[in-house]
Amino acid sequence: MTEPLLRIRDLRTYFVTDRGSGTARAVDGVSLDLYPGETLGVVGESGCGKTVLSLSILRLVPEPPGHIRPGSLIEFEGRNLLTLAPRDLRAVRGNRIAMIFQEPMTSLNPVLTIGDQVAEAAIVHQRLSRAAARSRAIDLLRQVGIPEPEERTDHYPHQLSGGMRQRVMIAMALICHPQILIADEPTTALDVTIQAQILELLERLQRELGMAVLLITHDLGVVAGTTDRVVVMYAGQVVETASTRELFARPQHPYTEGLMESIPRLDRPRARLHSIPGSVPAATAWPPGCRFHPRCPYAWDKCRTEEPPLLEAGTAGHTARCWLVAEPARRREEAAR
């Protein structure tokens, strides 16, 4: 089996909150592997820790109030990114591992032309001359589908639509041919027809460039259409991992199951939607035992006191953090009732 490109082990990113409400354990013991060339989806609702996870990888978590706990490991090319000297980290960030964000308007500099912003990484990391970087930027703008890139390169972000800005962000991220692209909700702020364009673009670029993509999203529809494997997060933890097909065919964790049944779907007749009772608890006070137990239809005594580990759930690579995996009879009993 191929070696993972990125190995995350027991990542804990905590935030100290003011007013004494305690420590928010936003990411609380996450382990995952990202393999070369694959698209891994990280899915979860707000407050599950998926964005803090993505920021932690490039050490973009503001410190304070945040801090990554000792003992956490993010291994890339044989080195722990968490203990890398600032200079070495800068050589990785935006070069070997790049990132795009949800809101391109707030991540682009409003007073620099888009060409300068796209070219910057190539000048810094690859020491290209201004002219060479500019022509490389124009090539990339063309590659991401910006019409008339020779002219557009001198435009400013406010002159572009939301979809075009996201294309510029993607060009910026890709100019150094990164091995990993972290995309945090890249289409959430976009209209559905523009979302379709951007997803298609990301798929095409990944095929052409052979990079690995870590796609952070709340949208199971986006996950189903674009990823190879999925990690489901809840309350700062990974609660289920599987190949995308396997996850949708046989969800094992009751949270994954509930999430899938809550989605309004075009391919199903109109019916009352299933919903998960309650809401995501606060990161300063995760429930004891299984963190999902207060909202879980199957929960029994053990779930209230003992935290389940990630258990092997049948096929290779499918794991779920749920005691039901060890006691499948309970699921059948509950279903029969």
Add this chain to the structure above:
Amino acid sequence: MTAPAPLVDVQDLVKHYPGERSWLGLGRPRAAVRAVDGVSFTIPAGTTLGLVGESGSGKTTVARTLLRLTEPSSGSFRLDGVDVFSLAAGPLRRLRRRIQIVFQDPYSSLNPRMTVRQTLREPLAIHDLAPKPQRDARVGALLDEVGLDPELADRYPHELSGGQRQRVGIARALSVEPAFLVCDEPVSALDVSVQAQVLNLLADLQQKRRLTYLFIAHDLAVVKHIADQVAVMYLGRIVERAEAARVYEQPRHPYTRSLLSAVPVPDPAATAQRIVLPGDVPSPAHPPSGCAFHPRCPHPKKNERCRTERPALREIAPGHVAACHFAEQPI
């Protein structure tokens, strides 16, 4: 037998924003923005019209003009026979009891310095709906109706979750016992699991109180779960409108078809082809000539006529209207 008159009757609604002069009034005037450009629909009492479109389609402007939060340029809106657009300030204020709105972001539409109780008591006081001693009981009953623990009455908005805040927004709208509720993207800001709770709540309330909804959303899958009729807007105009089932099963406008195909299906085995539209939604200040959709239209029969002649919104089957030159022929 004639059908009963619809509760909501909107005809030829127009909202144009005049072009402003740039450069401190010295430059050339900019083109007028035709945010809403002749929109008509009716909603029978106790049913839901889903109004769908992308940003810039004008759907929120429709909502704001119906409540007269923005004054319309022309057109008419009758609520139960009353001509809302011609009402003077006094009668309009009384009529606002009958029309209420639920906004997308409950956080910015709730007063951060008022507790839930104060927020819900205010409309009761303004419209003099309950004697003072009974108002707290009414607040309790409203919270119960929207599925909130009455103990939350003394919390402030920042102490509530997004779903709880949206329930407070719904309770506030219901407090004056409206007949017509405009819901402007009421679940777009919510997580999926909470979104389902709020959609179910809206459906229950409609049944219990026989409410009439204008449900505005960009997500066709969400609309499918609540709407009886669906209208699709593009650049200020309705391009297709029909019973919900017809829109989802036999869409005749290529824009509706593209929108439907662009919604990601949560099924990795789904094989349906995604129609990816080229380009962006054009600016409503400079709509394309002819059919406004023609620069992005994937219809195989698209021709010169689409570039020059605006297709009429016409009935192509009973209760099904569409504005495409080829709407009569299934694709």
